[in-house]
Amino acid sequence: MADTTTPTPATTATRATSHAGTSGVTGKTVIDDTVVSKVAGIAAREVNGVHSLGNGAARAIGAIRDAIGQRDFGQGVKVEVGEKQVAADIVIVAEYPVSLQQVADGVRAGVARALEQIVGMEVAEVNVTVQDVYIPGDDDDNEDEKKEARVA
Numbered sequence: 001m002a003d004t005t006t007p008t009p010a011t012t013a014t015r016a017t018s019h020a021g022t023s024g025v026t027g028k029t030v031i032d033d034t035v036v037s038k039v040a041g042i043a044a045r046e047v048n049g050v051h052s053l054g055n056g057a058a059r060a061i062g063a064i065r066d067a068i069g070q071r072d073f074g075q076g077v078k079v080e081v082g083e084k085q086v087a088a089d090i091v092i093v094a095e096y097p098v099s100l101q102q103v104a105d106g107v108r109a110g111v112a113r114a115l116e117q118i119v120g121m122e123v124a125e126v127n128v129t130v131q132d133v134y135i136p137g138d139d140d141d142n143e144d145e146k147k148e149a150r151v152a
Contacts, residue, residue: 037079040090040114041053041077044077049094050107076091077091084122090127096133111123
C-alpha cells in the first residue's frame with residue numbers, strides 16, 4: 001500500500017509502502033522526494049552531452065557548493081511524487097555541438113530507467129528543458145592573459 005504525505009514548510013512529501021522482504025518480515029519503506037531528485041540528477045549527469053544541470057543561479061550556487069565539497073545532486077531537478085507514479089522536470093546545459101534532441105531524449109530515457117529501477121515507481125513523464133549550451137573555451141580565464149596588450 002502506498003501513501004503520500006502532504007508537503008508542509010517543515011516536512012517534505014514522501015512515498016511510503018508496506019513491503020514483505022525476502023525474509024518475510026514486513027515493514028514500511030519511506031523514500032523522500034530529495035532522494036528521488038538525487039537519483040534523477042545523477043542519471044541525467046551520466047548522459048553524454050550534458051554539461052551541467054540547473055539554471056544560471058543554481059549553477060553559481062552549485063559551483064560554491066562543489067568548492068566546499070557539498071555537491072547537490074538534485075540541482076536542476078524538480079520531482080512530483082504520487083502514490084504510484086513520479087514526474088520529473090530536468091533543466092540541463094548541453095555541450096556544443098551535440099544534437100539537443102538526442103541529449104534530451106537520452107536524459108529522458110536515463111532518468112526514467114533510473115527512477116523505475118532504483119526508486120521502483122512508474123514514471124509518468126520526464127520533461128527536459130535545455131537552458132543553455134556550453135561552448136568549450138568560454139570559461140577560460142587565461143584567455144585574457146594570452147592576448148597581447150593593445151596599448152603600451
